Amino acid sequence: MPPSLLLGSTEATPKLKTKSVIPGPTYTTPSVPMPKTPVNKGAANLRRAALFQDSPARNGSTSVFDMIDSRKTHSAWWMKRLSLVKQAASPDTGRVSDYRQELNGWIAELEQGSVDPAILKKLALFCRQHPVNEPMSPISPALSDPSSPRLHSKTSPSLKTDFWNQDKTFDRLFSALIQVLNPSTSPEALEYGLIVLWELIECQSPLLEGREADMFSLLLQIRYCADGDVMQATTDFRDALATRIEPVYGLTTMHAALRMFHGSPSSNADLKDNTYAFGLIALGKFMLRLPAEVLEDELPRLRDTLITALTDQSSILVREAAAASIIAAQLVLQDEAHIFTLLDGLPEDKKNLLAYLFDKHGARGVVAAGPSGIERLEKEIRRLDSRTSTPSRTN
Incomplete structure (x- = not known):
C-alpha cells in the first residue's frame, strides 16, 4: 500500500489528475433543400430578353421620333416631313365610305406604278389623321413583357383596325408602297414615300407586325439611288427601328x-x-x-x-x-x-x-x-x- 494510506502517515494525499475535456464542435442537422426543376438556360435568356425596356428618353421625350426631332441639326428629309406635318388637320368626322373610296383611289394609283409626290403627301396626312386605336405591336419593346400596360396612340383615332383590314386595305397600301419605292424612282418621290412609311410606323404600328424584314430590305435597296437626302433618311429610319423593335428579333x-x-x-x-x-x-x-x-x-x-x-x-x-x-x-x-x-x-x-x-x-x-x-x-x-x-x- 502506498505510505500515504497507512494510519498515522503525514504525507499528503496526491490529487488525481483529471483529463480536461475540450468541448467538441456542435453539429446541427442540415436542412434538406426542397427539390426543384433545373433552370433551363435558354428559357431563362428568353425571359430576360422579354423584359426589355426603353432607355431613358432624352430631354423628357417619350418617343424615339421625338428624340430624332430634338436634334440640333436636321436632315433635309426630316425638315420636309415637319413641313408636311404642319399641314395635318384634325381627324376626319365624315362617313367611312367617303374616305374609304378616297384611300382606295390613292392605293390604285400606286398599284399602277404612279409615284406622284402629291398623292404620297395625301397618303402621309391621311395615315397621320387616322391612327389605329389598338395596342402597339411587338415593334415596340414595351410589349415584350405580357404584364406591361397596353399602349395607345397619342392622338384621338377615328378609324378602327377593322377599317384597315377590310378588303386588305392596309396590305394593299404597304405592298404598293414597297413596290414603288425602288432606286429608279425620283428622289423627291422616294422622300415622300419614306414619309408615308414613317407615318405608318407611327400611327398604324399594330398592322406592321411581321413586316420588319420588308422594311429593312427596302432601306438597303433604295440607297442605290445615290441621293444624299434619301440616304440620310434611311439612316433616320434605321436608328428609329433599332430603338423601337425588340432587340433579339x-x-x-x-x-x-x-x-x-x-x-x-x-x-x-x-x-x-x-x-x-x-x-x-x-x-x-x-x-x-x-x-x-x-x-x-x-x-x-x-x-x-x-x-x-x-x-x-x-x-x-x-x-x-x-x-x-x-x-x-x-x-x-x-x-x-x-x-x-x-x-x-x-x-x-x-x-x-x-x-x-x-x-x-x-x-x-x-x-x-x-x-x-x-x-x-x-x-x-x-x-x-x-x-x-x-x-x-x-x-
Missing part, C-alpha cells in the same frame, strides 16, 4: 436582310459597300440593347458575317463598321477574351487591332476621365454614318 431580322443584300449582284460596288457598312452599324445598335447572357448566344450566329466584314479587302468603310459592331459587343460583355472565343476563327492580327480599338474607345471597363465607352462609340458611328450617307462623285 430586330438583330436576327436585320442580319438575315443584310446577308441577302450582300449576296445579291450589283453594278455599283462603292454603293454596295457603303450600304453594307450601314447595315453592320445597325447590328451594333441592336447588340447594345441586349443583356450579356443573351448576346453570348447571339454573337456566334453573327460570327461569319462579322469576320468576313472585318477582313474585307475591298472597303475600309466595311472593316470600320464591322469593328464598330464588335466594339458594341465588347461594351456589353466587358470580356475581350470571351469575345475572341465567341468569334472563333478571327485572325491574330485582327485580334490585336480590336484590342487596340477596345482600349481607344474605352471598352475595357470604366474610363477614369473623359467620355464613356458608349459616348465614344456613338461618336465613331456618327462619323461612319456621315461617310455612308455621302455618295461619291462617281455615283
Whole structure:
C-alpha cells in the first residue's frame, strides 16, 4: 500500500489528475433543400430578353421620333416631313365610305406604278389623321413583357383596325408602297414615300407586325439611288427601328436582310459597300440593347458575317463598321477574351487591332476621365454614318 494510506502517515494525499475535456464542435442537422426543376438556360435568356425596356428618353421625350426631332441639326428629309406635318388637320368626322373610296383611289394609283409626290403627301396626312386605336405591336419593346400596360396612340383615332383590314386595305397600301419605292424612282418621290412609311410606323404600328424584314430590305435597296437626302433618311429610319423593335428579333431580322443584300449582284460596288457598312452599324445598335447572357448566344450566329466584314479587302468603310459592331459587343460583355472565343476563327492580327480599338474607345471597363465607352462609340458611328450617307462623285 502506498505510505500515504497507512494510519498515522503525514504525507499528503496526491490529487488525481483529471483529463480536461475540450468541448467538441456542435453539429446541427442540415436542412434538406426542397427539390426543384433545373433552370433551363435558354428559357431563362428568353425571359430576360422579354423584359426589355426603353432607355431613358432624352430631354423628357417619350418617343424615339421625338428624340430624332430634338436634334440640333436636321436632315433635309426630316425638315420636309415637319413641313408636311404642319399641314395635318384634325381627324376626319365624315362617313367611312367617303374616305374609304378616297384611300382606295390613292392605293390604285400606286398599284399602277404612279409615284406622284402629291398623292404620297395625301397618303402621309391621311395615315397621320387616322391612327389605329389598338395596342402597339411587338415593334415596340414595351410589349415584350405580357404584364406591361397596353399602349395607345397619342392622338384621338377615328378609324378602327377593322377599317384597315377590310378588303386588305392596309396590305394593299404597304405592298404598293414597297413596290414603288425602288432606286429608279425620283428622289423627291422616294422622300415622300419614306414619309408615308414613317407615318405608318407611327400611327398604324399594330398592322406592321411581321413586316420588319420588308422594311429593312427596302432601306438597303433604295440607297442605290445615290441621293444624299434619301440616304440620310434611311439612316433616320434605321436608328428609329433599332430603338423601337425588340432587340433579339430586330438583330436576327436585320442580319438575315443584310446577308441577302450582300449576296445579291450589283453594278455599283462603292454603293454596295457603303450600304453594307450601314447595315453592320445597325447590328451594333441592336447588340447594345441586349443583356450579356443573351448576346453570348447571339454573337456566334453573327460570327461569319462579322469576320468576313472585318477582313474585307475591298472597303475600309466595311472593316470600320464591322469593328464598330464588335466594339458594341465588347461594351456589353466587358470580356475581350470571351469575345475572341465567341468569334472563333478571327485572325491574330485582327485580334490585336480590336484590342487596340477596345482600349481607344474605352471598352475595357470604366474610363477614369473623359467620355464613356458608349459616348465614344456613338461618336465613331456618327462619323461612319456621315461617310455612308455621302455618295461619291462617281455615283
